[in-house]
Amino acid sequence: MMELLAQTGLNAVYAASYISLVAVGLVLIFGVMGVINFAHGELFMAGAYAVVALYADMHLPFFVAVPIGMVFVGVLGLVMERGLFRPLKGNPLGGLVASIGFLMILQSLAVMGFGVRMEHIPPVTQEVWRISDKVGLPVARIYVIVAAVVLLSALWYFLKRTRFGWALRASAQDPEAAALQGISITQTARIAMFIGAALAGVAGALTAPLVSVNPHMGHSVIVTAFIVIIVGGVGSLEGAIIASVVYAFVHTFVTTFSDGVLADIVGLMLMLVVLIVKPTGLFGSADRA
Amino acid sequence: MTDFLEMRNLTMRFGGLMAVDGLSFKVAHGSIHGLIGPNGAGKTTTFNMISGFYTPTSGQILLRGEDISGLAMHEVARRGVVRTFQHSTLFAELTVLENALVGTHMPFRPNIFAAIIGWDREDRRGAEARAREALEFFGLEDLLDERAGDLSHGHQRALGLAVAYASHPDVMLLDEPFTGMNPEETRQMMELMRRLKADGITILLVEHDMQAIMGLCDTITCMSFGKFLAEGGPAEIRHHPAVIEAYLGGARHVA
């Protein structure tokens, strides 16, 4: 029993890692641009397909494919910023619809390029890091955990210690005041969009060998990300990370000890309860919506 | 005159801030009652408590002896206390007539089933007659089909009052009705209020324009830093030392 608990805990840490990468990106975009990016799950999917193309089909090394995929998805984010969100500034419902349109385009491109069937990618490594006979974690999952810790720490440093980061936080808090301070809103929006998309992309790229890659994989990702950002408080990066951990543990444990659908229901209930009791989220304070 | 609307120990605290602190005063039926005080005295907060926008931290608001504090805004309205808003809060997308029709919501309560079958002709006619009457009262009868958002500032103000008046209120709470008006508009607005009073409506207003307040009100309550300061007729208040001091260096405003 102890072993099962420990194993489930390890699995939850892995889940928390990639969920927080996706959710932090979504929060960053919402914070700076004020739009809900419905295509965020498809950015995750695009990252996964980048690895399918570069690593599985073109046989590039995995650790070359992942950064390329990350930058590629970041560029997709820039395309969205320039093509959709900038012209639709001040029209959040429009931004939402446009991001749904973009979602359909990405899905459709994935279907045309790779087919509807699920892609199974050759494993990067078969090694398993063992704690005991029954408890262990595949090294491929450890890559995801390490990447999440490194990238989120780097993001934290970037936001708190650099001028760009300061500008980004300022415009997330109060765009008008930030503009008066001489911060270019367009510039910060571009950076936020690139980083936010790239984080979703790298999460997709890293987990590609561990899951079945398919054009519709974004759906469950976006639902999870919504739950996490609501529970964490919309606009709070720290809240998103904490909520990712909470959600991952709840979901993984319910899945292990009961079933996956019930785990989804529990997750959504958690979100609904937070919305009813404290709409600003458990860890959020500012209300931007 | 009877005690019609009475505030008893009204208190409103926002976190550590005492916005209104133990305020008590009475509004007599059929009078025009002014609530004045320097900026930040808690006038608007008091107003929001009476209209049901805020729930008082403690204290009571009695209307004909019934405690109405803490009721929702529409419940307060249904007891005959109808408020207007600062600035031009209107249904900007709707026409002037439609705005006034919303004002008739209480006397002519819509019924969805009657509306679908068409058994509410009488009510609709009555509502429209009342809406037109209210608009005429405020001189807006020629603007029925204009979009409310397209009206001039003065007309928007008048429409705000017409919407409230259309509901047959007993008490009208007017939040700074003279702000941004030129002397001519102010004079016209004062005239309208006197006519409302003649119509039997009790008026409680919050206002900065001392000229208007002094010329209009039967009774004036002055508050400062959330507390009751003084009360009396215009002449009394004008020469009240505490009031003059509260408007520090503002003797010329009070004049």
Next chain:
Amino acid sequence: MLKPMMFLLGAAALIALPHGLSFSQQEILVFMVINILLVMSYRLLTLTGEWSLGHVVIMGVGAYASALMTKNLGVPVPLGMILGGVAAALLAVLLSFPLFRMKGFYFLIGSFAAGEIIRLIWKRFREPFGGVRGISGIDPMPDFSIGFYSFDFFEPVSYYYFAGAIVAFCLWVLWRIEKSPVGLTFHAVHWQDKLAQASGVNLRAYRTLAFAIASGFAGIAGALQAHYVGTVNPNSFDIEVMVFVLTWAIVGGTTTFYGPILGCVLLTVINEIVLRGMGFEQARPLFYGAIMILSILFLPNGLESIVQKFIPRKSAAKSDRKAEA
């Protein structure tokens, strides 16, 4: 004189319409008619200013309720359809307690969560909802005859007439509601909820009323669909269908009564007939997505704004008074 003539002409065109179409196009037509009711019920909800992402699931509630009642309890199909609508409306009243504590963005997300929970409950519980595979073998609408026309519900044309008549009636009711003082109050709640409240409007009651009516009609739409297709399953009411409803409403525009109909008809024709006809099977979502983006970029006020350019704007009250006179 002109108006009744136009009306008769329009009705005749709608009756003749399916006879010029292929079988598969007739089927699309049936779905389109049902979807018009769906998007129009959605519009009623948006009148009060709230945008929900759970509307399609509510439609599913009507479908499931009607399917289960006719199948397990032996309720006649027409009654089942009505009860499906009632069930959806009642559920909406229930959902309004948690959901109307939220507004705007939070309502959007909250309605999505509530909808997903309902959908997952269908998925999880095989009794009575049939789990992932849903319910099949739902009783079809029994054939009947009205003298000059016999309904044979294996024919899409018959179902088109049947559903069309019900939808037309429902649209008439929605129209009456919108043009009534109740509809005016919905608008008032949307544009200035505080002022509406100061005029004595019970905001919660009116929001709930709009939500319940919208859900009731969505439920009827769901029941119409269930008894036509013969099966329901959780995936036929997922977020992708909701996305279609959202785009019909937004691309068409929601300030006029005809806006969402315009959006639904045009996008359905483009998606199902033009793109399919041009042989873009896999690329259909690509074009559809592109059309969504282009229309939101270049027609932010919807297709209705084009129509409005040619027809001088009439206010609701004005046209009402003419009708009264």
